[in-house]
Amino acid sequence: MRILAFHNLKGGVGKTAAAVNIAYLAAQAGIPTLLWDLDPQGAASWYLGDDPDVSGEKVSRLIKGKTPVGRLIHDTPYDKLDLIPAHSSFRNLDVKLAQGEGDGALKSWLDPLSEDYGLVILDCPPSLSHLAEQVLATADQVFVPTIPTWLSANSWQQLHDFMKEKKLKPAKLHPFLSLVDRRKNLHRQALDGEVFELKRKMRAYIPYASDIERMGETRQPVPVMAPRSAAAHAYRLLWQEMRRIARL
Numbered sequence: 001m002r003i004l005a006f007h008n009l010k011g012g013v014g015k016t017a018a019a020v021n022i023a024y025l026a027a028q029a030g031i032p033t034l035l036w037d038l039d040p041q042g043a044a045s046w047y048l049g050d051d052p053d054v055s056g057e058k059v060s061r062l063i064k065g066k067t068p069v070g071r072l073i074h075d076t077p078y079d080k081l082d083l084i085p086a087h088s089s090f091r092n093l094d095v096k097l098a099q100g101e102g103d104g105a106l107k108s109w110l111d112p113l114s115e116d117y118g119l120v121i122l123d124c125p126p127s128l129s130h131l132a133e134q135v136l137a138t139a140d141q142v143f144v145p146t147i148p149t150w151l152s153a154n155s156w157q158q159l160h161d162f163m164k165e166k167k168l169k170p171a172k173l174h175p176f177l178s179l180v181d182r183r184k185n186l187h188r189q190a191l192d193g194e195v196f197e198l199k200r201k202m203r204a205y206i207p208y209a210s211d212i213e214r215m216g217e218t219r220q221p222v223p224v225m226a227p228r229s230a231a232a233h234a235y236r237l238l239w240q241e242m243r244r245i246a247r248l
């Protein structure tokens, strides 16, 4: 089982949109896939037509081992794709991790899933929290959607430095350009690698596309809602490249 994460210190860069579309394409390629929505805002759950789970104190029970992670898994409308929806109690997870409860928790929750899934995708909140640290430690590869602006290039560097500082193998970070508008000079230069030094930048990129924006309305992955669109094509190329990187 491979564990892939989408992360960026910034919000609004297309992490969740990519996580949902890539999870869908992986499942479609026949890989039993689980998408875990770790962001309490629950956007990934929303995009897959699910709602954030509000029942009970899930996180404390998970940490104490009283609830097996399998109990949190929901079906989705799509074959081979399951979801752990966002849960409001995940807001407390970070506090618990900071207090030293649940060291290595994420890994221990994910391990038993390897019998049922070939791939787990983690959609993260934008931070360098304790949870993020566990995600960055546990994931085999971390994909970093990056908007071509100078500030985004800085936050990429911060993430890279954080990985180094925590001895977490920065080589597993793979940035790709997101929300790209080819009419903008800076964006074209970023695509050509003339500006922003992004180590291991992927070839695939995600253009700015209204079909991606519409996911919030249709609550469907782009390849379902607009299979022939440029956006769907871009996600397919991204998936092909991710698949090679992750050896899936």
Ligand SMILES: Nc1ncnc2c1ncn2[C@@H]1O[C@H](COP(=O)(O)OP(=O)(O)O)[C@@H](O)[C@H]1O
Residues within 6 Å of the ligand: 010, 011, 012, 013, 014, 015, 016, 017, 018, 043, 178, 179, 180, 206, 207, 208, 209, 210, 212, 213, 214, 215, 216
């Ligand atoms: N490539 C894109 N083109 C146009 N809109 C996008 C694109 N990617 C994301 N969006 C929109 O931008 C907002 C933030 O995207 P999201 O994937 O939730 O970002 P993040 O998870 O990084 O916060 C959403 O409203 C989404 O619909």
Ligand SMILES: [Mg+2]
Residues within 6 Å of the ligand: 015, 016, 017, 039, 043, 123, 124, 125
């Ligand atoms: Mg998000």
